[in-house]
Amino acid sequence: MIHTIDALVVGAGGAGLYAALELSKRGVPVAVLSKMYPTRSHTGTAQGGICAALGNLEEDHWEWHMFDTIKGGDYLVDQDAAEILAREAITTIYELEHMGLPFNRTPDGRLDQRFFGGHTRPDPQDPAKRIPVHRACYAADRTGHMILQTLYQQCIKHAVNFYNEFHVLDLIVKDGVCAGVVAVEVRTGELHRFHAKAVLFATGGFGKIFSVTSNAHSLTGDGVAIAYRRGVPMMDMEFFQFHPTGIYQKGILLSEAARSEGAYLVNGKGERFMERYAPQLKELAPRDMISRSIVQEIRAGRGGDGKDYVFLDVRHLGKAVIDAKLPDIMDFVRVYMSRDPLTDLIPIEPTAHYAMGGIPTDNDARVILDSQRTPLHGFYAAGECACVSVHGANRLGTNSLVDILVFGRRAGIDMARYCADRDGVGWTELPAHPEDDTRGAITRIVNGQGGENAGNIRKQMQTEMTQKCGVFRGKDDLRSARDTISELKERYDRLSIQDKSKGFNTDLLEAMELGWLLDIAETTVLGALAREESRGGHAREDFPKRDDAHWLKHTLAYHTEDGVVLQYKPVTITTYEPQERKY
Amino acid sequence: MVLHARHLKIKRFNPEKDTKPWWGEYDVEVQPTDRVLDALHEVKWHHDGSLTLRRSCAHGICGSDAMRINGHNALACKVLVKEYKGTITIEPLLGFKVLKDLIVDMDPFFAKYRSVMPYFVNDEAPPERERLQLPEQRDRFDDTTKCILCAACTTSCPVFWSDTEYVGPAAIVQAHRFIFDSRDQGKEQRLEILNEKSGVWKCRTIFNCTEACPRGIEVTRAIGEVKQELLLRRF
Ligand SMILES: Cc1cc2nc3c(=O)[nH]c(=O)nc-3n(C[C@H](O)[C@H](O)[C@H](O)COP(=O)(O)OP(=O)(O)OC[C@H]3O[C@@H](n4cnc5c(N)ncnc54)[C@H](O)[C@@H]3O)c2cc1C
Ligand code: FES
Numbered sequence: 041m042i043h044t045i046d047a048l049v050v051g052a053g054g055a056g057l058y059a060a061l062e063l064s065k066r067g068v069p070v071a072v073l074s075k076m077y078p079t080r081s082h083t084g085t086a087q088g089g090i091c092a093a094l095g096n097l098e099e100d101h102w103e104w105h106m107f108d109t110i111k112g113g114d115y116l117v118d119q120d121a122a123e124i125l126a127r128e129a130i131t132t133i134y135e136l137e138h139m140g141l142p143f144n145r146t147p148d149g150r151l152d153q154r155f156f157g158g159h160t161r162p163d164p165q166d167p168a169k170r171i172p173v174h175r176a177c178y179a180a181d182r183t184g185h186m187i188l189q190t191l192y193q194q195c196i197k198h199a200v201n202f203y204n205e206f207h208v209l210d211l212i213v214k215d216g217v218c219a220g221v222v223a224v225e226v227r228t229g230e231l232h233r234f235h236a237k238a239v240l241f242a243t244g245g246f247g248k249i250f251s252v253t254s255n256a257h258s259l260t261g262d263g264v265a266i267a268y269r270r271g272v273p274m275m276d277m278e279f280f281q282f283h284p285t286g287i288y289q290k291g292i293l294l295s296e297a298a299r300s301e302g303a304y305l306v307n308g309k310g311e312r313f314m315e316r317y318a319p320q321l322k323e324l325a326p327r328d329m330i331s332r333s334i335v336q337e338i339r340a341g342r343g344g345d346g347k348d349y350v351f352l353d354v355r356h357l358g359k360a361v362i363d364a365k366l367p368d369i370m371d372f373v374r375v376y377m378s379r380d381p382l383t384d385l386i387p388i389e390p391t392a393h394y395a396m397g398g399i400p401t402d403n404d405a406r407v408i409l410d411s412q413r414t415p416l417h418g419f420y421a422a423g424e425c426a427c428v429s430v431h432g433a434n435r436l437g438t439n440s441l442v443d444i445l446v447f448g449r450r451a452g453i454d455m456a457r458y459c460a461d462r463d464g465v466g467w468t469e470l471p472a473h474p475e476d477d478t479r480g481a482i483t484r485i486v487n488g489q490g491g492e493n494a495g496n497i498r499k500q501m502q503t504e505m506t507q508k509c510g511v512f513r514g515k516d517d518l519r520s521a522r523d524t525i526s527e528l529k530e531r532y533d534r535l536s537i538q539d540k541s542k543g544f545n546t547d548l549l550e551a552m553e554l555g556w557l558l559d560i561a562e563t564t565v566l567g568a569l570a571r572e573e574s575r576g577g578h579a580r581e582d583f584p585k586r587d588d589a590h591w592l593k594h595t596l597a598y599h600t601e602d603g604v605v606l607q608y609k610p611v612t613i614t615t616y617e618p619q620e621r622k623y
Numbered sequence: 624m625v626l627h628a629r630h631l632k633i634k635r636f637n638p639e640k641d642t643k644p645w646w647g648e649y650d651v652e653v654q655p656t657d658r659v660l661d662a663l664h665e666v667k668w669h670h671d672g673s674l675t676l677r678r679s680c681a682h683g684i685c686g687s688d689a690m691r692i693n694g695h696n697a698l699a700c701k702v703l704v705k706e707y708k709g710t711i712t713i714e715p716l717l718g719f720k721v722l723k724d725l726i727v728d729m730d731p732f733f734a735k736y737r738s739v740m741p742y743f744v745n746d747e748a749p750p751e752r753e754r755l756q757l758p759e760q761r762d763r764f765d766d767t768t769k770c771i772l773c774a775a776c777t778t779s780c781p782v783f784w785s786d787t788e789y790v791g792p793a794a795i796v797q798a799h800r801f802i803f804d805s806r807d808q809g810k811e812q813r814l815e816i817l818n819e820k821s822g823v824w825k826c827r828t829i830f831n832c833t834e835a836c837p838r839g840i841e842v843t844r845a846i847g848e849v850k851q852e853l854l855l856r857r858f
Contacts, residue, residue, distance in 0.1 A: 076677070076679055076685075076687065077687075077729065077733070077772075079685070079686060079771070079772050080677075080679050080680075080685040080686060080687050081685075082679070082680065082685070084680070084684055084685055084771070085680050085682070085684045085685065094752075133753075134749075134751070134752055134753060137753040137754060138745075138749040138753075138754070139743055140742070140743025140745070140801075140804065140806065140807065142761060142764070142765075142768050142804070143753075144758075144761070145756055145757065145758045145761050146758075147757075147758060148755075148757075149755035149756050149757045149758075149760075150752075150753060150755065151753050179768070180765075182684075182768075182769065185684065185769075185771070186768060189768075190743070193741055193742035193743065194742060194743075196737055196741065196742055197742040197743075227722065256679040256680045256681065256685065257678055257679055257680075257681060258679040292681075292682045368684075371683075371839075372682060372683075375683070375701060375703070376656070376658075376682070376703070377656075378656075493668075493669070494668070494672075495667075495668025495669050495672075496669075498668075499668075537672050538671060538672035538673050539672050539673035539675070541637055541639045541640065541673070541723075542639065543637075543638070543639060543722070543723060544675050544722060544723040544724075544726055545675075546667075546675050546676075547667075547672040547673055547675075
């Protein structure tokens with residue numbers, strides 16, 4: 041079936057929905073395509089909060105938020121983008137409140153704010169020192185759930201057109217201009233062609249390259265890999281965030297909000313070990329530092345019960361705080377660990393959480409192809425799948441929700457402008473048979489006789505990535521991971537699946553997703569192997585120092601006939617010269 | 624890692640091949656602390672790739688994988704294998720058309736959701752900063768903001784099974800969230816909708832919905848509060 045719609049939004053998480061709202065408010069015909077019902081999107085699982093320098097509890101300024109973001113990202117952040125993030129965070133929060141989002145409140149009815157890792161203000165006693173600031177707005181520990189629900193509700197109110205359970209499989213590009221997408225209607229198996237003036241990818245992250253992850257099964261990097269196969273580079277893939285407090289072995293997230301409310305991290309000897317690694321911020325240091333500290337404690341034999349975990353301790357917070365501010369995550373502890381957080385210590389380990397890298401864009405979410413910022417006209421990316429870059433080498437807690445909304449909105453606004461501009465030019469013609477590549481790929485998998493099982497390949501990839509491309513990386517491990525991934529890619533070509541039916545063929549769609557994950561694992565490992573320094577989320581055991589002279593630059597990984605090619609792109613520095621990063 | 628053999632009995636149906644549903648039986652090796660969802664994935668990834676279900680977050684937040692497990696509605700990702708003795712029997716939700724295996728047609732569910740104006744209404748120009756709301760006003764509707772639209776409540780309701788006109792508990796929960804929000808102005812219209820034949824008066828206070836809710840929402844109580852509000856309006 042063929043559809044013609046001015047603006048297409050692929051993905052119905054926070055980024056996609058905000059863009060769709062802006063488009064529909066501006067009267068642009070828009071459709072949202074999502075492989076799941078919108079309310080299933082991973083934005084709904086975000087727990088802790090969304091930062092904005094409202095200053096509701098104490099003095100705060102967007103400049104401080106901007107500085108924290110840049111320092112948190114170990115100076116790989118593009119500072120012009122960080123400025124936009126910090127400024128527009130404030131208007132975004134008020135807009136959300138005006139849309140009815142039920143934020144927690146102060147006793148006098150204003151928006152309450154809590155601490156979050158790496159968000160600071162100067163210490164009034166000693167301005168050279170920085171202390172935590174109340175900057176994160178929140179709705180208990182279901183902030184993302186309330187954001188997703190609120191935006192979806194507003195989309196219903198504004199009659200946004202949804203194509204639910206439409207899985208996008210390809211991007212249509214003609215003569216350097218984006219002209220639409222190819223999608224399969226999951227229910228029937230029918231391929232649809234969507235002809236558009238502007239396309240936004242807001243397809244979320246790709247934590248499923250790892251075995252221990254906080255990410256949903258659906259986070260398979262579709263948008264990033266689809267664009268990559270059409271010539272768009274993947275940017276800064278070696279920077280993946282490992283969140284310190286994942287439920288041991290399951291990876292389910294226990295939000296930083298627990299530590300914001302005062303929870304401790306303790307090792308097997310009962311010590312609050314963060315006092316040694318980050319004397320000023322302790323448990324509220326940025327995530328990359330805490331995850332490394334945890335691994336170091338475990339390696340030094342100070343893991344909990346002599347094992348490979350440490351503990352989150354919330355016992356002293358008391359029932360009232362836990363019930364009012366952390367109900368969901370404490371429920372996770374009860375359900376998935378059969379422990380009572382009021383009386384038991386909680387075993388945790390770092391969990392693969394957030395992709396700093398993704399599709400390179402400018403500050404209006406327009407996709408760019410190289411260090412000269414050559415645009416791919418009509419193609420946009422926003423949210424976790426995009427790399428603006430506001431997070432640099434390490435994202436601060438709460439800054440993703442800000443990112444997806446601020447840049448989702450900017451995407452919608454610029455797409456509306458672009459669609460209007462195209463009115464003069466006319467629609468880009470489609471290539472002759474835009475579905476052919478997709479149909480071919482599907483037929484290959486459905487008819488595959490090689491006998492390889494997708495489940496086995498996926499499991500091996502995930503284990504390899506967690507073991508060899510995790511919190512700490514070294515040359516030998518990365519080389520071995522590179523070889524494993526290329527062997528898995530060969531095996532992937534000999535895949536066989538069991539489900540041959542058309543409707544709801546999730547066997548087939550999971551196999552497609554696995555193909556994308558393998559591309560992403562490959563660029564992640566190659567980027568990590570090339571980058572011989574340690575910065576933010578990328579910690580090389582053999583190169584433990586940051587090396588600004590050689591590596592203050594973004595990585596761009598290209599898909600070519602000769603394999604992956606790496607290029608680099610300068611970092612935009614407007615205000616803050618790189619300094620040593622201490623907390 | 625200790626693995627245990629467990630027996631799963633799963634109701635299967637593929638309209639492209641089957642004229643009626645049948646039971647698939649599988650023996651899988653799982654850890655007792657695994658989720659039922661993990662056991663289903665074990666079947667799908669290593670026994671029979673054609674087993675079809677919806678899932679995403681795997682920790683009870685996205686609402687994708689509500690199903691009947693040993694006769695009770697639950698999210699497969701929020702119950703552990705060790706909670707069940709013997710065979711674990713898994714079926715799709717009741718009350719909606721089965722499209723394939725554990726997947727039911729959710730469109731009618733979302734249509735009912737949309738029918739209650741599930742969005743914030745306030746046409747006054749907003750202030751520059753936030754609208755004020757005291758913590759106790761915010762608490763008034765806290766419980767119903769937790770809903771993840773998984774349909775476990777609606778599809779456990781005997782009234783809904785016998786009368787699909789009924790808007791169902793989930794939609795009422797969504798309406799409740801706005802009716803009791805001090806900032807919202809759409810209350811009268813929503814109450815009007817729920818006062819209709821298909822609305823709250825169909826509820827027979829059976830409490831299945833409350834029992835089924837994986838988010839612990841007091842669904843029956845929320846429905847009761849809406850009824851109360853309607854009764855108050857009569858005076
Ligand atoms: C457990 C957890 C807690 C978190 N807590 C916080 C927090 O407190 N604060 C914070 O700032 N950040 C937090 N984050 C991070 C943040 O939630 C995410 O980065 C963010 O929500 C991503 O939003 P998104 O709109 O980019 O994508 P998502 O919400 O992931 O949505 C992706 C969308 O794309 C669609 N899609 C994907 N592929 C396709 C395809 N091929 N075809 C069609 N549709 C497709 C999906 O259906 C979905 O609708 C948390 C993350 C996790 C995992
Ligand atoms: S998979 Fe999200 S609720 Fe179970």
